[in-house]
Amino acid sequence: MVRKRRKHIIAFLAALALVAAACSDGGESTDTSGESTNTTAAGSTTAATAAPGGGVTVRWSVIAGFYTDWAEQVAAEWEAETGNNLEVVGIDFPVLYENQVLESVGDTGAYDILTYDVGWKAEFAESGYLLQLDDLLAGAGSAAEGLSDVHPALLETTSKWRGGTYGLPYYTFTMGMFYRCDLWEDPSEQADFEAEFGYPLAVPRTYEEMADMADFFTRAPGDTLKGEAVADNFYGIGLMAGRFPHVQDEINSIAWTNGAKVINDDGTPGVTDPGFIDAVDLYVNRLLPSAPPGAGTSAFNEVVGQMQSGLISMTSAFYLDQYPNMIQTEELIPGARICTAPSPGGHTWVGAFGLGISPDSENAEAALSFLSFLFSSDSQQAFATGGGSTTVTSILSDDALVAANPLTTGHFPTLLQVLDHTADSNFYPNYLFVPQGGKIYDEMTTWYSSAAAGEETPQGAMAKMAEAIERQCGGVCEIANDALGEGYSPTPAAFPYDQYGY
Amino acid sequence: MKRPLEHPPPSETMGSRFGVSDRMYPYVLIAPAMIVVGFFALYPLGYAVYLSLRFADLTSPVGIGEFLGLQNYHFVLDDGFFWESVRRTLVFSVAAVVIELGLGMAIALLLNGMRLFKGIARSLIILPIAVSPLAVGLIWRYMYHADFGIFNAIVAAVGLPEQQWLGDPGLAMASIIAFDVWQWTPFVALIFLAGLQSVPRQVYEAAAIDGASFWQGFRFISYPMLSRAIIFVSLLRFIDAIRLYDSVFALTAGGPGTATEVLTFYIYRTGIRFFRLDTASAMSILFLYATIVISGLALRRIMRQQTELAEY
Numbered sequence: 001m002v003r004k005r006r007k008h009i010i011a012f013l014a015a016l017a018l019v020a021a022a023c024s025d026g027g028e029s030t031d032t033s034g035e036s037t038n039t040t041a042a043g044s045t046t047a048a049t050a051a052p053g054g055g056v057t058v059r060w061s062v063i064a065g066f067y068t069d070w071a072e073q074v075a076a077e078w079e080a081e082t083g084n085n086l087e088v089v090g091i092d093f094p095v096l097y098e099n100q101v102l103e104s105v106g107d108t109g110a111y112d113i114l115t116y117d118v119g120w121k122a123e124f125a126e127s128g129y130l131l132q133l134d135d136l137l138a139g140a141g142s143a144a145e146g147l148s149d150v151h152p153a154l155l156e157t158t159s160k161w162r163g164g165t166y167g168l169p170y171y172t173f174t175m176g177m178f179y180r181c182d183l184w185e186d187p188s189e190q191a192d193f194e195a196e197f198g199y200p201l202a203v204p205r206t207y208e209e210m211a212d213m214a215d216f217f218t219r220a221p222g223d224t225l226k227g228e229a230v231a232d233n234f235y236g237i238g239l240m241a242g243r244f245p246h247v248q249d250e251i252n253s254i255a256w257t258n259g260a261k262v263i264n265d266d267g268t269p270g271v272t273d274p275g276f277i278d279a280v281d282l283y284v285n286r287l288l289p290s291a292p293p294g295a296g297t298s299a300f301n302e303v304v305g306q307m308q309s310g311l312i313s314m315t316s317a318f319y320l321d322q323y324p325n326m327i328q329t330e331e332l333i334p335g336a337r338i339c340t341a342p343s344p345g346g347h348t349w350v351g352a353f354g355l356g357i358s359p360d361s362e363n364a365e366a367a368l369s370f371l372s373f374l375f376s377s378d379s380q381q382a383f384a385t386g387g388g389s390t391t392v393t394s395i396l397s398d399d400a401l402v403a404a405n406p407l408t409t410g411h412f413p414t415l416l417q418v419l420d421h422t423a424d425s426n427f428y429p430n431y432l433f434v435p436q437g438g439k440i441y442d443e444m445t446t447w448y449s450s451a452a453a454g455e456e457t458p459q460g461a462m463a464k465m466a467e468a469i470e471r472q473c474g475g476v477c478e479i480a481n482d483a484l485g486e487g488y489s490p491t492p493a494a495f496p497y498d499q500y501g502y
Numbered sequence: 503m504k505r506p507l508e509h510p511p512p513s514e515t516m517g518s519r520f521g522v523s524d525r526m527y528p529y530v531l532i533a534p535a536m537i538v539v540g541f542f543a544l545y546p547l548g549y550a551v552y553l554s555l556r557f558a559d560l561t562s563p564v565g566i567g568e569f570l571g572l573q574n575y576h577f578v579l580d581d582g583f584f585w586e587s588v589r590r591t592l593v594f595s596v597a598a599v600v601i602e603l604g605l606g607m608a609i610a611l612l613l614n615g616m617r618l619f620k621g622i623a624r625s626l627i628i629l630p631i632a633v634s635p636l637a638v639g640l641i642w643r644y645m646y647h648a649d650f651g652i653f654n655a656i657v658a659a660v661g662l663p664e665q666q667w668l669g670d671p672g673l674a675m676a677s678i679i680a681f682d683v684w685q686w687t688p689f690v691a692l693i694f695l696a697g698l699q700s701v702p703r704q705v706y707e708a709a710a711i712d713g714a715s716f717w718q719g720f721r722f723i724s725y726p727m728l729s730r731a732i733i734f735v736s737l738l739r740f741i742d743a744i745r746l747y748d749s750v751f752a753l754t755a756g757g758p759g760t761a762t763e764v765l766t767f768y769i770y771r772t773g774i775r776f777f778r779l780d781t782a783s784a785m786s787i788l789f790l791y792a793t794i795v796i797s798g799l800a801l802r803r804i805m806r807q808q809t810e811l812a813e814y
Contacts, residue, residue, distance in 0.1 A: 302647070
């Protein structure tokens, strides 16, 4: 009996210890989106501490992960300066959309500052989930000066809706491409490529060239790479072909260079047009065969892993903000060098995560004060040097900053080239200006991955995508891009590779 | 021959001790639980029925709109995607349950025959059930990874071709079934083990003396004794299987393409991603109706057996 009671006591104490250990983690939300962590923001990552007494509390819903670490650091600085409190609520990206929509529809006022993806901007603004900021910005005066330094291309895609400003882009994932420039610059590889394909090995300017290079750099065990035999399979390209919201960014980038569109200028689906089908066909039948077998289930973090493992020679259109992770390849793979370039063709996915103020907020001015602080030169410099993908033009173009921080800002020149070209060509995808854009973006994940997986043919998958567009729009989609003005170009201009020395 | 039911003398009933009639006493006891069930189950169910009869798009300016009658149900029943997701759900449920029953029975027979380390084995096989499907599903996702996963490493080591476990539309559902079998077979095995251990050993010994083989012992002794447990476990696992969501979310997110988009995932996408609460509610009500019908048919058989046993 005594022994039995002792066993019960020990079991109870063990359970108590487990509960105590679990509670001591602080209950932070874990990131299940599979995002890899960038290098930490400048300075130590500390939890936000409450400002000493008084002030209002601003609640900011932010993507859990690296974004939260940096946000909490900035929050602490703002709190110390203003006496207000900033509560950072980290939410996993896969559920951020519905979480914020439900709070907005219910007018709960749960968040003062919302974080939205560029694809959700039209829906959030049209549905009234975001406060129009123009009056607030006008009243903020010099305090909001930093906000005017945001790149105009990102303002158009991420901030503007029907001529008004509804948010500010704070973290850009604009696409370019990453490639192993040590392979591209190897004399033996150059000679072999030109002998096989009849043109020099260089940064691909079209997706057909990219497909050639992907095919060229795919090697089997026993083949040579840079003159040395490879022990395992080596693949020409890494692709995000899994059922995640990345496959559409890759395929749309190809389609736009073909002059094709997801939604035509008349609001009808463009995904069944020949140019779009050709883009999907190229992706499925020319790029995918040169990708690792895991491409069919890969998100962006798996492609980063493939590069870091020395498994691939380049990416397709890929998020330039992953540079701090990609550059680690140089330490992991002896002799590897990572370079960035614009993705082939005329246009790629240009966008950012935006920050907007909820109309249900009771602290709109305090929220704007925080946004102004966030976009101040000091905050943005700390953000950028810590690995954040800033949207501020003066920092993107600061050569001294880039030279001093090569591991975190090395992609800024390429990023600025892509953004400048986008602003100059004044072409923006129609579905960024459709109120149902967020849902259409979600449908793309399903049907594009269906084509990539071979579940459907490119024609079959795009036919279902077209049905999905019509279903979401309730027929013809309304495109609210009048505010882009007369300079708006319905087709993208070709990227000026020669001008930038590629 | 029926035995008469016996009632305790009125002065000894619990209800009378608390000033409540014997007839009302059971209801008083279950009232608190029923209030909770009513609030958290019946109210949402009623609201779902309400939404299924109206226009309800949370992201439209109307929000919850006019009464539509059965239009949402007509739309759902005409929706090819709905029937495809039902088909996938049935394929998964039937395959997973059949495999779990067979494997569970085999494991139960093995455990029942063990002389050494029986307790340890019984404790270890509980581990898969003890973990969250979502958490362990994320681990399995990386184990299944075509480039970095351990399954392909093992397959390659024995000279077999590597597979796209979650990337091949033809294999992805089988991979999810395998995961489900790994997680829930122990549950089935433990239920069957309990049933096997309730059979007196002397029955098997007598059969052995009469020259019965192992298979004859199973067929004529174990299986009849376990028939009720088999129906019960089948029903339990089937109802659980058709509600599949966590594993799909963790492993494939419904992909590749739509290869593993089961009904619950389609309802989630419709209601929570696209905020069409009207069609999502209609699908949910139809799903509930189908579950009740299947459960009722299975339970009818169990109740009939119980009644026959009681009469005997």
